[in-house]
Amino acid sequence: MTHAPNGAWFTSLPPCETLVPCGQGQHYVRWEAGELRLASHADPEAELVLAALGGEKARCVEIAEAWRRHAADLTVLSIGPRSPADEVAVTWDDVDTAAQATRGGGWGGFGPRMPRLASAPTAAMARAAIRHQQHQREAGEASQRRLDMLSLLALGTGFQLRLSGQVVAAYADRLDEPGEPGRTVRSVLTAALDGRLAPVAERWLGIDPDQVEVSLHRGAGWGSVELTGQGGQRRLRVSLPAWWLARVWASGLALTGHHLVVAVERAGWPDARVLALRAPGAEPVSLSAHAVSHASGAADAPHWEI
Amino acid sequence: MNREGAETYLRLLAEAAMRRSLAPAAELRAPGASRVLVVGHALTVVGALDPVTAEEILTDLRLAETVRWLHREPAVQGVTAAEWLTQGRAGLRPKQAPVRSPGEGTPGEDADRGRADRFVPVGLTVPFRAGTVSGELCLMSFAQTGSGARFIAAWQVHSPSLEVQLSQHYPGLIPVDEFTVTDDRGARYQLDLSPGSDVAWPNPIRLSPAPPATIRWLDVAPPYRRAVRVDLGCGGRPPVGDTTRVGVCDTKLSPGEHLLVMLAERLLTGTPEFPRRGLLAAPPTSPRQVVAGGFGVIIAALEAAGVLSPLSPVPARLATLCASLDLTGHGIAAPPTLDLPEPWLSLLAHYQRRKPEPTQMREGHAALAASLPEVDGIRVTLLGLHHTQDGSALHVLVQGRIPEPRPGPLDIDLNFPLSLWLRDSGGRWHAARPDRCHQAGRERAVRLRLVPPLTRPAEWVEVLAGGRSAEVRATLPLCWMYPS
Numbered sequence: 001m002t003h004a005p006n007g008a009w010f011t012s013l014p015p016c017e018t019l020v021p022c023g024q025g026q027h028y029v030r031w032e033a034g035e036l037r038l039a040s041h042a043d044p045e046a047e048l049v050l051a052a053l054g055g056e057k058a059r060c061v062e063i064a065e066a067w068r069r070h071a072a073d074l075t076v077l078s079i080g081p082r083s084p085a086d087e088v089a090v091t092w093d094d095v096d097t098a099a100q101a102t103r104g105g106g107w108g109g110f111g112p113r114m115p116r117l118a119s120a121p122t123a124a125m126a127r128a129a130i131r132h133q134q135h136q137r138e139a140g141e142a143s144q145r146r147l148d149m150l151s152l153l154a155l156g157t158g159f160q161l162r163l164s165g166q167v168v169a170a171y172a173d174r175l176d177e178p179g180e181p182g183r184t185v186r187s188v189l190t191a192a193l194d195g196r197l198a199p200v201a202e203r204w205l206g207i208d209p210d211q212v213e214v215s216l217h218r219g220a221g222w223g224s225v226e227l228t229g230q231g232g233q234r235r236l237r238v239s240l241p242a243w244w245l246a247r248v249w250a251s252g253l254a255l256t257g258h259h260l261v262v263a264v265e266r267a268g269w270p271d272a273r274v275l276a277l278r279a280p281g282a283e284p285v286s287l288s289a290h291a292v293s294h295a296s297g298a299a300d301a302p303h304w305e306i
Numbered sequence: 307m308n309r310e311g312a313e314t315y316l317r318l319l320a321e322a323a324m325r326r327s328l329a330p331a332a333e334l335r336a337p338g339a340s341r342v343l344v345v346g347h348a349l350t351v352v353g354a355l356d357p358v359t360a361e362e363i364l365t366d367l368r369l370a371e372t373v374r375w376l377h378r379e380p381a382v383q384g385v386t387a388a389e390w391l392t393q394g395r396a397g398l399r400p401k402q403a404p405v406r407s408p409g410e411g412t413p414g415e416d417a418d419r420g421r422a423d424r425f426v427p428v429g430l431t432v433p434f435r436a437g438t439v440s441g442e443l444c445l446m447s448f449a450q451t452g453s454g455a456r457f458i459a460a461w462q463v464h465s466p467s468l469e470v471q472l473s474q475h476y477p478g479l480i481p482v483d484e485f486t487v488t489d490d491r492g493a494r495y496q497l498d499l500s501p502g503s504d505v506a507w508p509n510p511i512r513l514s515p516a517p518p519a520t521i522r523w524l525d526v527a528p529p530y531r532r533a534v535r536v537d538l539g540c541g542g543r544p545p546v547g548d549t550t551r552v553g554v555c556d557t558k559l560s561p562g563e564h565l566l567v568m569l570a571e572r573l574l575t576g577t578p579e580f581p582r583r584g585l586l587a588a589p590p591t592s593p594r595q596v597v598a599g600g601f602g603v604i605i606a607a608l609e610a611a612g613v614l615s616p617l618s619p620v621p622a623r624l625a626t627l628c629a630s631l632d633l634t635g636h637g638i639a640a641p642p643t644l645d646l647p648e649p650w651l652s653l654l655a656h657y658q659r660r661k662p663e664p665t666q667m668r669e670g671h672a673a674l675a676a677s678l679p680e681v682d683g684i685r686v687t688l689l690g691l692h693h694t695q696d697g698s699a700l701h702v703l704v705q706g707r708i709p710e711p712r713p714g715p716l717d718i719d720l721n722f723p724l725s726l727w728l729r730d731s732g733g734r735w736h737a738a739r740p741d742r743c744h745q746a747g748r749e750r751a752v753r754l755r756l757v758p759p760l761t762r763p764a765e766w767v768e769v770l771a772g773g774r775s776a777e778v779r780a781t782l783p784l785c786w787m788y789p790s
Contacts, residue, residue: 078320078366079373086328086374094376094387101388146369146391153373182362184313191317195324209325 009169009243010034011267012251014291014302016158021092022059029060029155031162036067063155066148070163072170074183077192079149080164081157083199084252088160090153098150102143165250168192172242175216189242190216196245197238200254205280207236215239222263227280236280248274256289257306272304307561312354312611313363316346319603320367327371340715342367344600345607347714352561354611368393423705424450424519425687426538428457429673429787434528436481439465442789443485443528446690447675448538449703453747455513457497458689458701460671462789480508484529487513489521509692509701510744510751551781554679557772562614564774566605567725568718570620570627573598574653575739575757577631598628602637619645630654649727649770652735656758665761669694670788674701678780681724682773683707691760691767691784698756700728700738705749722752725772730764 015032017039027040038044038060048065051057070076081088152163171177171185179185193216198209205227217223217239226237240262248254251272253261259276262284266273270291275284289304320342346364349355372385372393385393428445435441441463448457461480480499487495498512517524527533559567605621608614614621626642627650628634646654670693677687684706692699702722709723726738738754763786771778 075366078363079370082324082328088373089377090373090387091377098387098391101391143391149369150373150387150391182356182359184310184359187310187313187317190314191321194318195321198321198325210322 006264007267008034009165009246009267010162010251012247012253012264012269012272012291012302013162013165014269016156016162018156018159020060020063020155027058027060029063029159031159034166036064038064059151063151066151067163070148070152071166073167074171074179074185074188075145075149076152076163076167077188080153080160082195084157084161086199087157088153090150092154095147095150095154098147102147161250161252164192165246168242168246168250172246175218175242186216189245190214192245193240193242196249197240197254200249200260201236201238204255204258204260205236207234212236212238217241222275222284225260225262225277225280252302253289253304256304257287259285259287259306261289269302276306307354308610308612309354309356312349312607313359315607315610316342316349316355316360316363319345319607320363323367324370328374341600341603344715345603347716348565348600348604349607349611350714351716351718352565352608352611352613354561354608354613422519423452423677423687424448424538425675425677425689425703426536427673427675428536429785430534430536431787431789432485432526432528432534433790434481434485434531436484436529439463439481441480443526444671444787444789445526445536446671446673446692446701448524448536449675449687449689450517450519451703451705451749453749454516456751457511457513458509458751459511460690460692460694460789461508462669481529482508482511486527486533488525488527488533489517490523491521493517493521495524509690509699509753550676550783552679553779555777555779557775557777559772559774560613560615560618561774562605562608562611563618563620565608565718566614566620566624567772568723569601569604569716570624570650571725571737571739572716572718573627573631573633574650575737575755577657598631598633599635599637601628602639605638605640619643623647623650627654631657649729649735649737652729653737653757656734663761665759667693667698667760667762668788670763670786672784672786674782674784676780676782678769678771678778679776680706681771681776681778684724684773686724686726686771688769688780688782693760693763698736698759699741700726700754700756702726702752702754703749704752708748708750722750722754723773725770726754727770727772728756729768729770730760730762731766732762732764734758734761736760 010033015030017028017030019026020029022040027038030037030039041047041058041060044061044064047055047058047061051061079088153160168189171179171189175186175189177185179188194212194214197214198212201207201212202209207227211234213235215238218241223238223240223244225239228235228237244262247264247267248261251264251267253264253272253274255261256274256276259278261274261276263275264272265275265286272289272291274287274289276287277284287306289306291302291304323342343364346355346360350357350360369390372390375385376387376390378385426448428447430445432443432445433441434443441461444460444462446458446460449455463480482497482499485497487497489495495513495515495517498514499508513524521538523538524536525533526536601621601624605614605624609616621638622640622643623646625636625638625640626644626646628636628638629642631654672691674688674690677685679685684704687703687705688700689703690701692701704722722740722743728736728738730736736756736758739757740752741755742753744751764784766781766783768779768781771780
């Protein structure tokens with residue numbers, strides 16, 4: 001499904017890149033066609049081997065590793081941006097500060113201090129030691145996950161949107177499979193759809209985002225959009241497939257020319273053909289969309305017009 | 307039960323909270339996070355949501371909110387990257403109980419496992435004097451189970467020390483080490499006030515070591531005084547005395563209804579005494595108001611989780627309760643109803659009084675030893691009623707399928723997951739709310755505070771214990787004893 005007849009999910013996304021402090025200089029990290037590329041590191045795999053042998057790991061390489069670790073991490077959808085306007089501004093200084101806190105044992109304070117052994121350890125003390133080690137290990141892993149996340153957020157909005165799309169693509173056809181511990185795939189994607197569609201609906205219809213009710217559409221067709229009730233009882237009921245998040249929302253197509261885009265018929269950059277609704281309850285129409293340059297000149301968060 | 311529905315509901319609630327925190331005007335912490343916590347707790351209590359999942363959702367929400375505050379000023383909730391990285395998890399997971407090796411545990415536990423429990427009403431007073439401290443040990447009942455043997459007792463301590471007289475912190479003065487206890491075979495035991503090391507709760511007194519189950523009596527001797535003999539009978543005593551009437555009826559509450567009833571009773575028992583009309587309302591940040599303010603979403607979450615029927619009458623009763631207690635913003639969609647349970651009405655009437663009722667009750671205690679029929683796999687044994695100037699308390703032993711504690715903001719005590727009420731012989735209902743608890747093995751000794759306290763010595767009480775599956779009513783005669 002990632003490579004559907006109308007192209008891979010990211011076909012309507014342009015490349016994006018950013019500068020990352022790496023070693024003594026600054027290196028470009030680039031996302032293109034669904035992959036992260038390190039322009040200044042010819043052989044990242046070899047660098048990883050050297051790092052494993054005790055050499056210093058370049059930040060670019062660390063970022064590529066973090067990207068790979070989190071490309072199917074549902075937490076990305078909980079923390080990442082809900083819209084291009086939702087800027088999660090993390091600087092590389094923030095990342096450095098957080099890394100220092102990790103190395104300084106910021107997590108260690110949560111664990112119980114082990115008493116000095118005055119006599120042979122008893123069974124209870126041995127168990128306490130095992131619990132302590134387990135706690136330290138879990139805390140360390142959690143700390144590393146958060147540090148990864150902070151680094152990925154520091155890449156900027158364009159990368160954040162693309163990573164979200166990548167995570168959705170990893171699960172969109174696996175709604176019934178078990179997710180990570182503590183996360184049911186369908187629940188996470190339903191909430192992700194709600195968090196990203198509600199602000200779009202607000203801009204589309206002026207409706208209170210809390211009056212938007214979403215569900216994941218399954219089966220044939222693009223889904224449904226229905227407006228019911230009046231005043232406080234007004235509800236916009238939207239049912240869209242999980243793929244909408246990757247193919248439409250992450251590509252910046254969700255609201256194009258005052259239409260709610262519900263599907264991409266022919267993906268592409270800078271021209272795509274989309275299925276869009278003028279109003280709830282109306283039949284979707286096929287429209288040509290054309291990407292235009294962002295006001296900033298960057299193509300990180302694409303902007304489309306009909 | 308729809309577990310996926312429960313998780314989805316909580317995630318959608320978290321998204322709504324996130325949306326509010328992203329709104330341009332949201333400079334201060336949105337109340338959404340606490341609401342998500344309240345609903346997460348409710349869903350874990352009814353078993354619709356794994357605590358790990360609830361914690362993940364809450365932790366993600368916090369991380370998502372606070373990562374957007376990285377470059378705010380500290381005055382408007384700015385956080386540093388280090389703080390973001392090291393913030394803790396939301397606490398909804400039960401604390402891990404320490405794993406015990408065979409042979410490790412409470413003294414006496416396992417010694418008599420498998421033997422029938424023995425509960426004996428005692429009703430004896432043991433006067434004592436130790437130095438300048440004197441008083442009486444009032445033995446209400448004796449309970450012997452697989453977890454050991456203990457008296458449920460009340461202490462009267464007199465001291466010339468003005469500080470002690472004023473402070474009520476007398477438990478430290480109790481000369482418990484100087485008492486000796488001997489059984490009918492000459493074996494000696496120590497009294498141990500250690501349950502929970504709670505010096506402010508000296509009512510359960512463990513016998514150490516645990517005596518055999520077949521002993522017929524115990525001599526309890528205070529320092530330098532004659533022993534008082536406690537007749538423990540010969541066993542075979544019916545669990546509830548002859549003069550007790552017991553009735554059981556099915557209730558078939560859903561898990562959601564049961565939770566709402568517990569929350570309602572928590573509100574009823576948490577209301578300040580005799581406030582003037584208009585002052586019942588709790589401040590918006592009080593736990594009572596936070597819980598009440600979450601009722602609408604709690605009810606919706608329970609419905610989404612399939613543990614509460616949309617046709618249930620309980621939400622309408624909650625709406626009435628909130629209105630009667632001046633709790634606003636509860637968000638319950640159901641219109642209020644006049645169909646409230648009789649005990650709720652009795653307690654509401656108590657709160658509507660303009661001034662305290664004059665009490666005609668002296669400090670005293672009534673011996674009890676009555677095991678109620680099992681409700682929801684839980685057996686409750688009533689072990690004594692105790693009244694002091696601080697209030698009235700019912701002592702019980704809880705055995706059986708007790709749910710594990712679920713920490714959270716709802717302020718409900720799963721150590722005692724039943725609704726328990728007393729109706730005194732004057733017809734007034736008193737809610738019994740868990741106050742102190744000590745776990746020993748598979749059972750819990752619980753002190754339940756009566757709200758409102760007794761105001762006159764009841765000749766009998768009707769005990770109403772309600773669970774999800776059944777409701778038990780037992781009428782018990784009381785014989786009050788008063789220290790000299």
